[in-house]
Amino acid sequence: MGSSIKEDDKTKIMIDVLQNIENEIGSALETLEIQSEDETLQSIERGLEDIKKSRVRSFDSFLKKHGHD
Numbered sequence: 001m002g003s004s005i006k007e008d009d010k011t012k013i014m015i016d017v018l019q020n021i022e023n024e025i026g027s028a029l030e031t032l033e034i035q036s037e038d039e040t041l042q043s044i045e046r047g048l049e050d051i052k053k054s055r056v057r058s059f060d061s062f063l064k065k066h067g068h069d
Helices: 007-036 038-052 059-065
Strands: none
Touching: 007 038
C-alpha cells in the first residue's frame, strides 16, 4: 500500500507546518519579551484592571477625543 500524498503536496504541507512553527516561536518570544519588561507588563495589568472596573470609553468617544468627529 503506497502513500497517496504526492511529493509536491508533502513539500507544501511541510512548508506550512514550518511557517506555523515559526509564527508560534515568534509569538512565544514576544510574550517572553513583554513579560521581561516590567513597565510594559504593569501597563497591561493596569489596562486589564480598568476594563474590569468599567473604566473604559466607547470607540466613538475615543475617535472624537482624537479629532475624528
